[in-house]
Amino acid sequence: MPTLRAAVLKIGTVNWELDTITRNGFDKANGFELQVQPYADNGATRVALEGGEVDMAVADWIWVARQRAAGKDYVFIPYSKAVGGVVVPKDSPAQTLQDLKGKKIGIAGGPVDKSWLILRAYGEKEYGFDLADETEQVFGAPPLVFKTALNGETDAAINFWHFLAKMKAAGMRELISVSTASTALGLNPDIPLLGYVLKESYLAENPQMAHALYQASRNAKELLAEDDSAWEPLRDQMNVKSEAQFETLRQDFRAGIPAPGNVAVDDAATFYSLMVRLGGSKLVGEATELPTGLFANVE
Known part of the structure; x- marks a missing residue:
C-alpha cells in the first residue's frame, strides 16, 4: 500500500x-x-x-x-x-460596496488576494469605481484583520472563510460574498x-x-x-x-x-x-x- x-x-x-x-x-x-x-x-x-x-x-x-x-x-x-467576502459591524449603515467609499477596510492576503481582486472587479462593474482608489486598505495577517474588525478599528473586513465564520458568529454581517460577486461578473462561483x-x-x-x-x-x-x-x-x-x-x-x-x-x-x-x-x-x-x-x- x-x-x-x-x-x-x-x-x-x-x-x-x-x-x-x-x-x-x-x-x-x-x-x-x-x-x-x-x-x-x-x-x-x-x-x-x-x-x-x-x-x-x-x-x-x-x-x-x-x-x-x-x-x-x-x-x-x-x-x-470556500471563499471569503466582506463583513461589516452589525450596526453599520453600509448596505452595498458603494457605501464603503472613504472607509477603512482590513484585508487578509495582501494586495493580490483573490477575494479582494474579485470584489474590486465587482465594484467597477456594478458601481463604476475601484475600491482600491476609494477606500483606505489595511493589509494584515488573518488574525490581525479579525481582531481589528471586532474592535471597530476598521469599517469593513475581507478575511479567509474560517475567520469570517467566526466574525459572523460574533455578530458581524456579510455585506457581499465573493461567490455573489463572482456570479455577477459572469464567473462560475x-x-x-x-x-x-x-x-x-x-x-x-x-x-x-x-x-x-x-x-x-x-x-x-x-x-x-x-x-x-x-x-x-x-x-x-x-x-x-x-x-x-x-x-x-x-x-x-x-x-x-x-x-x-x-x-x-x-x-x-x-x-x-x-x-x-x-x-x-x-x-x-x-x-x-x-x-x-x-x-x-x-x-
Whole structure:
C-alpha cells in the first residue's frame, strides 16, 4: 500500500478533512496510507513539496498555474470552493460596496488576494469605481484583520472563510460574498479554488493516486456534510470559543464543498483571465494563460 505524505499548515482547516480521512480509514479503503506532516507556515509546506520531503501540499490553483508555467510539474486536485467576502459591524449603515467609499477596510492576503481582486472587479462593474482608489486598505495577517474588525478599528473586513465564520458568529454581517460577486461578473462561483497539489512525477509512479486521494476526500466530505456527530472529534482543533463559532464554521465548511467531478477548464480559464488582468505578474508571474495539464483527471 503506497504512502502519501501530506504537508499541511499546522492550524489549517484542511486538517479537518484529513483527520476525518484517517480517523475513518478512508485512505486505506482507497488503497493508500495518508501521513500528515504539519508545518508552521504555508511557505514551508511548499518548500517541502518542492524538495521531495512530502508528496502533497495544499494551495490555490492560481499559485499552481504560476509554478507550472515556471516549469514545475505540479497538478491540482480540487478540495474546496470556500471563499471569503466582506463583513461589516452589525450596526453599520453600509448596505452595498458603494457605501464603503472613504472607509477603512482590513484585508487578509495582501494586495493580490483573490477575494479582494474579485470584489474590486465587482465594484467597477456594478458601481463604476475601484475600491482600491476609494477606500483606505489595511493589509494584515488573518488574525490581525479579525481582531481589528471586532474592535471597530476598521469599517469593513475581507478575511479567509474560517475567520469570517467566526466574525459572523460574533455578530458581524456579510455585506457581499465573493461567490455573489463572482456570479455577477459572469464567473462560475462553484469552481474549487483550493486543492491538493502533487507532482506529475509522483503520479507517474503511483498512477492510481489522483483518483484514490480524490475519492478519500469525497468520502470525508460526504460524512462531514451529512453527519453532525462526525464533527465532534474535530472540535478541539477547530479552536472555537463558543457554540455559535462551532456551528458557523461547520455550516460554512459544508457550503464550501464543491460538486463532484473534474474542474471545468473553460470556466477556470475565464476566471484566470480576470486574475491576469487585475493581479498581473505579481499574482500570476509569466503565466498569462491557463497552463495545459493543470488539473488532474480525478474521475
